[in-house]
Amino acid sequence: GENVEQHPSTLSVQEGDSAVIKCTYSDSASNYFPWYKQELGKGPQLIIDIRSNVGEKKDQRIAVTLNKTAKHFSLHITETQPEDSAVYFCAASNRDDKIIFGKGTRLHILP
Amino acid sequence: DAGVTQSPTHLIKTRGQQVTLRCSPKSGHDTVSWYQQALGQGPQFIFQYYEEEERQRGNFPDRFSGHQFPNYSSELNVNALLLGDSALYLCASSRDGWEQYFGPGTRLTVT
Numbered sequence: 402g403e404n405v406e407q408h409p410s411t412l413s414v415q416e417g418d419s420a421v422i423k424c425t426y427s428d429s430a431s432n433y434f435p436w437y438k439q440e441l442g443k444g445p446q447l448i449i450d451i452r453s454n455v456g457e458k459k460d461q462r463i464a465v466t467l468n469k470t471a472k473h474f475s476l477h478i479t480e481t482q483p484e485d486s487a488v489y490f491c492a493a494s495n496r497d498d499k500i501i502f503g504k505g506t507r508l509h510i511l512p
Numbered sequence: 513d514a515g516v517t518q519s520p521t522h523l524i525k526t527r528g529q530q531v532t533l534r535c536s537p538k539s540g541h542d543t544v545s546w547y548q549q550a551l552g553q554g555p556q557f558i559f560q561y562y563e564e565e566e567r568q569r570g571n572f573p574d575r576f577s578g579h580q581f582p583n584y585s586s587e588l589n590v591n592a593l594l595l596g597d598s599a600l601y602l603c604a605s606s607r608d609g610w611e612q613y614f615g616p617g618t619r620l621t622v623t
Contacts (some may be wrong), residue, residue: 433610437620442514444602444614445555490554499568500545500607502554 405493407503415511420481422489422506425473430496434467434474437490439505445490449476478508486510514539516605516615524621525593533588533618543567544586545612546578547602555602560585560609567609589595590620598622 404427414420426434432453437445451458451465451474460466462481467474480510487497491503517536525531537544543562547555556571561580580586584605590597598621604612 403556435610435612437614442616443602444616447611447613450611492554493609497568499557499560499570500610500612501557504554505552 402477405491405501405503406460407491407506408484410504410508411507411509413509413511414481416481416483418481420485420508422476422491422508423469423473423494424491425501426493426501427472428493428495428501429472431493433483433494434465435492435500436463436465437477437492439488439490448489456462463510481510484509516603516613518601518618519613520618521616522619522621524623526623527593527595528590529593530591531620532592533590533601533603533620535586535588535603535605535615537584537586537603538613541585541605541607541613543546543606543609544580545604545606545609546586546588547604547614548572549595549600549602549617551599553613558588562609593622596620 406425412490437447438448462475462479488505517620519534545560546558549555559569560567564580575591577589602617604614606612
């Protein structure tokens with residue numbers, strides 16, 4: 402069945418450095434790829450998304466890349482700050498237009 | 513502009529009981545999706561409502577049912593609660609089913 406794999410499950414980076422989270426998906430019909438940030442006690446917050454007709458999208462310190470051939474997409478956060486510490490989820494639409502989430506990456510920004 | 517709101521915040525129920533959770537979508541949104549998020553996992557799609565009808569459904573038993581009202585608000589009902597139903601229940605609203613905005617969730621504990 403459809404699946405979204407996310408790596409790593411935990412990531413620690415020094416403040417100011419970059420963080421990269423990678424995801425793969427299995428459904429070739431997937432065409433929408435959102436990324437969410439979830440802080441403790443809150444619901445997921447949409448931070449950026451990309452559609453299959455675009456290979457890369459950037460919004461300030463956040464960028465996403467998509468490789469449809471390899472079925473993988475990545476989130477890049479540059480110049481990380483303490484407030485970037487959270488759990489990040491990638492997701493992908495499937496052929497039934499449902500959104501399937503990865504298991505999440507816990508990002509720790511070290512002082 | 514109010515975002516997605518959910519009630520109640522927390523709920524404790526006993527096995528076998530029934531529960532109703534409520535969601536008000538973001539202004540301008542007409543589609544509501546419900547997700548179950550177990551501890552340490554990504555959200556899992558339960559179902560989606562549009563124009564007061566269930567448009568899609570995930571792999572959840574019939575004990576999970578829902579409703580959408582003319583004002584686009586929605587309810588999630590769970591019958592015959594099991595211990596395994598303990599989770600954070602998230603509501604997300606959107607205009608087109610894609611760019612989904614989540615509420616803070618309802619934490620359900622079944623004892």
